[in-house]
Amino acid sequence: MLRSDEHSLSRFLHGLPGVDAVGLERRVAALQTRSIKGDAKLRGIDLAISMIDLTTLEGADTPGKVASLCAQARRPDPDQPDVPPVAAVCVYPDLAGRAVERLRGSSVAVAAVATAFPSGRSSREVKLADTRLAVEAGASEIDMVIDRGAFLAGDLTAVFDEIVAVKQACGRAHLKVILETGELGTYDDVRRASWLALLAGADVIKTSTGKISPASTLPVVHILLQAVRDWHRLTGEYRGVKAAGGIRSTKDALRYLVAVNEVAGPAWLTPALFRFGASSLLGDLLLQRRAKASGHYENRARVGA
Amino acid sequence: MTWTYAPAPESAALAGLRPSYRPFIGGEFVDGHGESLTTVNPATEEPLAEVGTASDADVDAAVTAARTAQEKVWGPMSGTERAKYLFRIARVVAERARELAVLETLDNGKPIRETRDVDVPTASAHLFHHAGWADKLEHAGLGPAPAPLGVVGAVVPWNFPLLMAAWKIAPALATGNTIVLKPAETTPLSALVLAEIAADAGLPPGVLNVLPGDGAVGAALVGHGGLDKVAFTGSTEVGIQIQRRLAGTGRALTLELGGKAANIVYSDAALDQAVEGVVDGIFFNQGHVCCAGSRLLVQEPIAEEFLERLRERIAGLRVGDPLDKNTDVGAINSRAQLERIVDLAAAGDAEGAQRWTSPCALPERGLFFPPTVFTEVEQTMRIAREEIFGPVLSVLTFRTPDEAVAKATNTPYGLSAGVWTEKGSKALWTAQRLRAGVVWANTFNRFDPTAPFGGTGESGFGREGGRTGLQAYVR
Numbered sequence: 001m002l003r004s005d006e007h008s009l010s011r012f013l014h015g016l017p018g019v020d021a022v023g024l025e026r027r028v029a030a031l032q033t034r035s036i037k038g039d040a041k042l043r044g045i046d047l048a049i050s051m052i053d054l055t056t057l058e059g060a061d062t063p064g065k066v067a068s069l070c071a072q073a074r075r076p077d078p079d080q081p082d083v084p085p086v087a088a089v090c091v092y093p094d095l096a097g098r099a100v101e102r103l104r105g106s107s108v109a110v111a112a113v114a115t116a117f118p119s120g121r122s123s124r125e126v127k128l129a130d131t132r133l134a135v136e137a138g139a140s141e142i143d144m145v146i147d148r149g150a151f152l153a154g155d156l157t158a159v160f161d162e163i164v165a166v167k168q169a170c171g172r173a174h175l176k177v178i179l180e181t182g183e184l185g186t187y188d189d190v191r192r193a194s195w196l197a198l199l200a201g202a203d204v205i206k207t208s209t210g211k212i213s214p215a216s217t218l219p220v221v222h223i224l225l226q227a228v229r230d231w232h233r234l235t236g237e238y239r240g241v242k243a244a245g246g247i248r249s250t251k252d253a254l255r256y257l258v259a260v261n262e263v264a265g266p267a268w269l270t271p272a273l274f275r276f277g278a279s280s281l282l283g284d285l286l287l288q289r290r291a292k293a294s295g296h297y298e299n300r301a302r303v304g305a
Numbered sequence: 306m307t308w309t310y311a312p313a314p315e316s317a318a319l320a321g322l323r324p325s326y327r328p329f330i331g332g333e334f335v336d337g338h339g340e341s342l343t344t345v346n347p348a349t350e351e352p353l354a355e356v357g358t359a360s361d362a363d364v365d366a367a368v369t370a371a372r373t374a375q376e377k378v379w380g381p382m383s384g385t386e387r388a389k390y391l392f393r394i395a396r397v398v399a400e401r402a403r404e405l406a407v408l409e410t411l412d413n414g415k416p417i418r419e420t421r422d423v424d425v426p427t428a429s430a431h432l433f434h435h436a437g438w439a440d441k442l443e444h445a446g447l448g449p450a451p452a453p454l455g456v457v458g459a460v461v462p463w464n465f466p467l468l469m470a471a472w473k474i475a476p477a478l479a480t481g482n483t484i485v486l487k488p489a490e491t492t493p494l495s496a497l498v499l500a501e502i503a504a505d506a507g508l509p510p511g512v513l514n515v516l517p518g519d520g521a522v523g524a525a526l527v528g529h530g531g532l533d534k535v536a537f538t539g540s541t542e543v544g545i546q547i548q549r550r551l552a553g554t555g556r557a558l559t560l561e562l563g564g565k566a567a568n569i570v571y572s573d574a575a576l577d578q579a580v581e582g583v584v585d586g587i588f589f590n591q592g593h594v595c596c597a598g599s600r601l602l603v604q605e606p607i608a609e610e611f612l613e614r615l616r617e618r619i620a621g622l623r624v625g626d627p628l629d630k631n632t633d634v635g636a637i638n639s640r641a642q643l644e645r646i647v648d649l650a651a652a653g654d655a656e657g658a659q660r661w662t663s664p665c666a667l668p669e670r671g672l673f674f675p676p677t678v679f680t681e682v683e684q685t686m687r688i689a690r691e692e693i694f695g696p697v698l699s700v701l702t703f704r705t706p707d708e709a710v711a712k713a714t715n716t717p718y719g720l721s722a723g724v725w726t727e728k729g730s731k732a733l734w735t736a737q738r739l740r741a742g743v744v745w746a747n748t749f750n751r752f753d754p755t756a757p758f759g760g761t762g763e764s765g766f767g768r769e770g771g772r773t774g775l776q777a778y779v780r
Contacts, residue, residue, distance in 0.1 A: 017574070017575055017576040017577065018573075018574075018575040018727040019575055019577070019578070020575035020578035020727075020747050022578075022747070022748065023575065023577075023578030023579075023581055023582065023747060023748065024577070024578060026581075026748075027578070027581050033418060033422070033630065034310065034630075034631055035310070035313035035630040035631055036310060036311070036313075037311055037313055038311035038312075039311050040308065040309060040310045040311040041311070043308060044308065047306075047308065226577055233613075257308070261308055262621055265617075266306060266307050266308060269306045269307075269308055270306060
C-alpha cells in the first residue's frame with residue numbers, strides 16, 4: 001500500500017497519464033452513435049433498472065416518501081413482475097433506519113449519504129459521526145463526499161486520510177466516494193481524484209452529489225471507468241463506478257452502459273460494479289420497457305414513477 | 306455479463322441502386338463503348354450493378370466536350386456564377402447524404418458509420434469550401450488574376466470514392482477548369498450519382514464528365530493530348546507511370562500516392578487517447594487510407610503497457626456487416642486487395658515478426674481481414690517498408706526522440722505522421738523534423754477542406770485543400 005505521504009502521493013497522482021480533452025470527447029461522441037435496439041435494448045433496460053440507486057435527497061424528505069420509494073424499489077412496476085428490483089435506495093442518514101425497515105427481506109440495499117453531504121464542509125469528527133449514524137441505522141452502503149476544498153488546494157493527504165478514516169468507520173458497509181467532478185475543473189484532476197479515492201480504499205468512485213451542475217457527464221464517466229479498469233489491471237481487484245445526477249432518459253442510460261461495456265469491459269456490467277444514482281430515470285426505463293413489450297407508449301402517469 | 310448489441314442495419318434500399326449505370330459525357334449519360342463491368346458488394350461478393358465503361362473514343366469525346374465547355378461557357382463565366390452551381394451541388398450532396406452514404410458503403414465495403422459521419426459530410430464540405438473561393442480567387446494569394454489551366458483529367462482511387470471525386474472536382478471547377486473524372490474500377494457508383502446531382506443542378510454540359518472503367522481507361526485519359534492538367538490519387542507505382550508519360554508534355558501534374566506513416570507515441574502521451582488515435586490511424590476504413598498510421602513507434606518504457614491496452618481495445622472493434630451502424634471495421638474492397646494483405650502479412654510471419662490477430666468473429670462470407678498487429682518488427686522487414694493498405698499495424702519501439710525521428714523518416718514515403726505527447730514543445734520539435742506533408746499532433750486522420758493535404762518523396766507532390774490546393778488548378 002502506498003504511504004500516505006504528501007510528497008509521494010502527489011508525485012504519483014501527477015505522474016498518471018494525462019487526459020487529452022479533445023480526444024476523450026471525440027471517443028465519447030463516437031460511442032454515442034452505437035445503435036441499441038431490439039433485444040439488446042430490452043436487456044439494457046433491465047440491466048439499467050437493476051443498477052439504479054433510487055434516490056431521494058431533499059430537505060423535505062419524510063418517512064412516508066422513503067417508504068413509497070422503498071416499495072417502488074422492491075417492485076418497480078407492479079403490473080410487470082418480471083421487472084428486476086433496483087440495486088439500492090439512497091437516502092440521508094436519519095432516514096436510513098426507515099429504509100432498512102421497509103426493505104427487509106428484499107435484495108435492495110440501503111445506501112446513505114454521509115460526511116456532511118453534499119458540501120463536505122464540516123469537521124472530521126462530524127463527518128465520521130454522520131457515517132456511524134448511517135451505519136448503525138443499518139445502511140450497507142455509504143456515499144461520502146470528498147473535501148473538494150482540500151483537493152483543489154493541493155492538500156491531497158488530507159483528502160486521502162479522510163477517505164481512509166471514513167472507510168474504517170464504514171465497517172462492513174461499502175464505501176462510495178463522491179468526487180463531485182463538476183467542481184474539479186479538469187479531466188486530469190478527475191483522474192487524479194479517482195486514483196486518490198481508489199488508493200484510499202473506495203469500493204466505488206462516484207461522479208456527483210446531484211446538487212452541482214454539471215453532474216455526471218459521459219466524458220467524466222469514461223475517466224472513472226478507465227481508472228477502475230487500470231486499477232484492475234494493476235491489482236487484480238474490481239472496484240466500481242457510480243454515475244449520479246442528470247441521467248433521466250433510457251437513451252442516456254443506454255449510452256452509459258455502452259461506455260461501461262466498451263471502456264471498462266463487460267465484467268463491469270453488473271450492479272456490483274456499476275450504478276446509476278437517479279431519482280427519475282426509473283420512470284422512463286419502465287415506460288420504454290412497457291412500450292417495447294406492448295408496441296405503444298403509455299401515459300407516463302400510469303407507469304408510476 | 307455479455308451484452309450483445311442487436312444488429313442495426315441501415316436499409317440498403319436507401320441507396321436507390323439501379324441495375325445499370327452509364328458514363329456521363331457532355332452533360333448526358335451515354336452508352337460507353339467499352340466492355341461493361343460488374344461492380345460488386347465486397348461484404349457479400351454479390352453483384353450490385355452493371356456499369357458501362359469508356360472506350361478510347363469515349364475518352365476523346367469527354368475531353369472534347371470538356372474543352373468546348375471550358376472555352377465557351379465555364380472559363381468565361383464569372384466566379385460568382387460558377388459558385389452558384391457549386392453551392393447547389395454541395396447542398397444536394399448534403400441533402401442526399403443518406404442515399405450517398407448507403408451507396409458508398411454497398412460499393413466500397415466501408416462501415417456506414419464512416420460514410421455517414423466522414424465521407425459524405427467531408428465531400429459536401431469540400432464542395433462548399435471551394436464554392437466560396439470561386440468568386441474570390443484574386444484574394445487567394447495566387448496573383449492578381451489567377452486563370453484556369455483548362456481541361457483537367459482526374460483519376461481517383463477506390464478507398465474514398467466520393468470524397469476523392471469531390472477533392473478533384475471542387476477546386477477544378479471553382480477555378481474555372483472543366484474536368485474528366487475516372488473513378489476506380491471497383492467503386493464507380495457514387496461518382497456517377499454525383500454526376501447526376503451536377504446535371505440536376507444545371508451544370509452546363511461538358512463541365513463535368515465521368516468515365517468508369519479500369520486502368521486502361523485511366524491510362525487513355527491521362528495520356529490524352531487534350532488535357533492541360535492531370536490530377537491523380539492512387540498507388541505510387543501508377544503515379545510513376547503517369548509522371549513518365551507526362552514528362553516533357555508541359556502539362557501540369559499533381560500526384561497523391563502511397564504512404565507508410567509513423568505514429569509516434571512518447572511515454573508522456575495521454576495514453577487512453579493515444580490508444581484511440583492509433584486505432585483510428587490504422588483501422589479507419591480498414592486501413593485503406595494512404596495516410597494511415599501503419600507504423601506505430603512507441604517509446605520503450607511504456608511499450609509493453611501500451612501494447613496491452615492497444616490489443617484490448619482492438620479486440621473490442623466490431624468487424625462485420627458494413628451496413629450495420631455498430632460496425633467499426635468493414636469489408637476489404639476487393640479480392641485482389643485481400644490477397645495482397647494476406648501476402649504481406651505472411652511476409653511478416655516469414656521475416657520473424659510476431660503476429661497478433663483480434664479474436665473478433667468474422668462474417669462467413671464476404672471479403673474480410675481481422676485487425677492485426679505485428680510486434681518485434683524490424684525496419685528492414687517488408688511489413689515495415691511496404692504499404693499494406695489494410696488493417697495491419699506494424700509496431701517498432703524507440704528510446705529517444707532522435708531515434709523516433711530517424712525511424713519515422715526511414716521510408717521513401719512522406720505523406721503523414723502522428724505525434725503523441727502531452728508536451729507541446731516536444732510535439733513541435735518532432736513535427737519539424739518529420740518529413741511528411743501532414744503531421745498530426747495528438748490526433749490522426751483529420752481532414753478539413755481548409756487544410757492542405759499532400760505528400761513528399763514517393764507520396765507524390767501537390768496539395769489538395771486550402772489556398773495551396775487552389776494553386777494546383779490555376780496559372
